[in-house]
Amino acid sequence: MAIVDTPKRTNPNTEETKRRGIPEGLWIRCPGCGNSIYRKELEKNLNVCPKCRYHNYVSARERISQLLDEGTFEAYDEHVLPTDPLRFSDKKSYAERLSAEQARTGLTDAALCGLGMIRARRVAIAVTDSAFIMGSMGSVVGERLTRLIERATEQSLPLIIVSGSGGGARMHEGILSLMQMAKVSAALARYHTAGGLYISVLTNPTMGGVAASFASLGDLVFAEPKALIGFAGPRTIKATIKIELPEGFQTSEFLLEHGYIDRIVERFRLKTEIAAAIDYCGKR
């Protein structure tokens, strides 16, 4: 099959991107502290609560615009599109669900991938958007990530993947979703062997098959504060062991304490810290 790259420049601040993410209204109730925050103020602050530092959701496009130098992002593989291989259907068919999610988020699937610059350093970057079927990984997310990793390997580019996925492997595509974990991990192994630098950024939430594949394989693993990160969902764990879960269980801070992440990085420092890490690890 021919692989055709049609890089498209996307403007992250189109109306389309504003349709989704933070609830409508002039005032927003912060999930962290319960205070009402003026929307404009929150947006100006990268969707971090100015009162309690709670890191609210940001869309994939918004994330790209926060991290990359303005106008440098070229999206790749947007023409790789989801299908419904199992003819999966619950209350509605997966095909219908896909169309609805596409219309609601303005994304074609949960991962936005491409090349761009971070403070003039060329990088390959992917962001999964937790708003698109819970940021879960199906065939398209797996394929887009794998192509990006292969591109980063060929072009010797640093790789940044910002994960946000409450869903893990997407059940609507069954075993094919599970296999994306192996596919992406194998691509990362090759990238690693070729000497590439992979910075994995974990955001709220990063769970299941996403946590148990590419999100955990960074040379450097950063996490935003207080993000929910883990393998099994807290409800599943509670149902299994039948005891209350400890305070702060499966948060970024919990993972840092147990040695699984390198740094907790506040959103407004993320771009700077990624750039610094690239400079430390970059080719001399």
Added chain:
Amino acid sequence: MPSAAKGFEFEQPMLDIETQLGEIEAAANPSEEQQELARQLRRRWTDTTREIYSKLTPWQVVQVSRHKDRPYTRDYLNLAFDEFIELHGDKFFGDDRALLTGFAKLGRQKVMVVGHQKGRTFKERAACHFGCAHPEGYRKAMAKMKLAEKYGIPIICFIDTPGAYPGIGAEERGQAQVIAESMFLMSQLKTPIICIVIGEGGSGGALGIGVGDRIAMLQYAYYSVISPEGCAGILWKSHQHAPKAADVLRFTSEHLPQLGVVDDVIEEPLGGAHRDHHQMAARLKNYLAKTLEQLVKTDPETLLERRYDKFRKMGSYLEQLEDGTVSQHGYTFSV
């Protein structure tokens, strides 16, 4: 004729015949007539069983895969292998009984076996967490697989788990981390790897030892992104809808080869592996011997190349080409 201690509901016609047969066989001096009846019943049992097992629903397959008498890794080690030297421990935290690892011989072929173990007795089941491995299990598996690679010993993975263990300790010790690392590692190990789903292929816990050169499954095993109960809980808010979830997930040996995920299906004895461990072990051994013979002849670089391509191809998606046409990649079931 072998019989299950207690059958499934869908096996009722088989069990009825077994009961009748049992009565005749219990007679001290069966008459010629009775003996003839017994022969007929045995034939009828075979036909009935073949009929029932030829059209198991996905949920029934799940039940068979979880049968308490189903052969486990330990049984295959006893019945199909000529030697097993267990190697314990991850040399970091502990020795997870849910993942059994060690040297084994298949005829003259040395191998490293890595397999989930569910446990037969209640005590063993508790020690094995019903086949749900902790991070130390995957760390142990990785350590033994690296050892195998070092000496060019092929690796055989037996997958049989409802899923990786969901618990506080498991999260504290990096369940997500080790599964990711294990796939990463297995994709690059320079020695042949055969993975066989012998019972339950439960999600990440299964895939954590599931990256190899050949992926096979037993006829009544299943391999799924999520347990039917878990899927039902999310979609229909109740575990009771697990049979419905089993229908939509397409995880049986009928579907997985079509989806390009499973290379080979190993046929089970009539009425399922739990009815005849010896025959099942013999078939498994035969498959392993045949497959290993091919794989050990392939040079490691080619092996790695093919292993990468194998997983690289997995997935179904559409690709819109520049001229506007759309090409389909991967298998899609028809409605």
